[in-house]
Amino acid sequence: MNPPLRLAVIQGSTRDGRLGPVVADWLRGHADARPDMTVDLIDLAETPLPTVFPQLGQPPADEADRALLRAVSPRLAAADAFVVVTPEYNHSYPASLKNAIDWHNREWHAKPVGFVAYGGFSAGLRAVEHLRAVFAELHAVTIRDAIGLQGVWGQFDADGNAVDPAADAAAKAMLDQLAWWAEALRTARATKPYAA
Template identity: 60%
Template sequence: MSATASTGHTDTAPLRVAVIVGSVREGRQASAVTEWFLGTAAGDDGLELDVVDLADVPLPLVMPGWGGTPDPEAVAALKDVSPRLDAADAFVVITPEYNHSFPAALKNLIDWHHGQWQAKPVGFVSYGGLGGGLRAVEQLRLVFAELHAVTVRDSVSLHGPWSGLGEDGTPRDAAVCAGAAKGMLGQLAWWGRALRTARAERPYAA
């Protein structure tokens, strides 16, 4: 039995959450959506947020052993981002929907890593079109399931940009969207703490 279980103490350390910004397009709405989300999550003292913006992470497109040699400068980016993902207890992925799916840069980040995702929860903030990016999220759930991650049931979907998002990229119905974000974060925190304790007590067997 662990010390936590035997003494009855609860895990009070802040939950380390990597917030992954998946869009790298010029003129993207991702920056405004991310700022809105960070502002909504700021009131939760139990969360320690680390923003991983893929626009600032020039990951190589060719993986070793796949028929090419990655750019050394691009590979160096992994030395910055990989430890941050490894240190995270949970993830929030902010993604648009492109052609019924999610951005290639996001898939590239996911594919460059494996153990960093295992036995950790993932929440989603999506935006774009009438569906609010939900089709991108549904595909991401399949990808993360393959990597032994746990996706939380509730997500935040921002419909627009024509209807649900204002010109500044923030939700028009702020109260509803903030409620959805807090609900998703509540589930993420529950799973994040439960899985962090479980990983500490027994290594996850992939």
């Protein structure tokens, strides 16, 4: 039997009073219940990354910046798959999430990415559409069936459980697809290194 897939759940919101941790914990609960996955939750508010980039191809000159990256980069590199949990800000996703994506490159290559988006009327899905183009540039494979939580403030009870069973069904379907891609791509990367 193959070892469990290593799933990194990236919680992208850093806003005060954010609902992101509730959404990320809900998704993590679904992934933790699966025997085929282990989960590493990366909260970008708890593991901030530098916002000033060095010259292209150079490491950060500042040791403090290198330390911030060491708290995140190895975890992304170790992952077999990702789920990005994101709100929608102004028809897109938060700057903190773009910053985390842009600090990395090979960490994303030939790995699948699923999405859980949330917001008001659009359920955060406009943010997902922008993220798909970014991850395509980074040689990642995005899962078609994203989860969109419309009117997210009423979607969870006081214990962090989804109030609509359809949300739980969507989480299972997305994780099933993600696991399929993660297993296939992990096998492919082990057989032949990805050529980027």
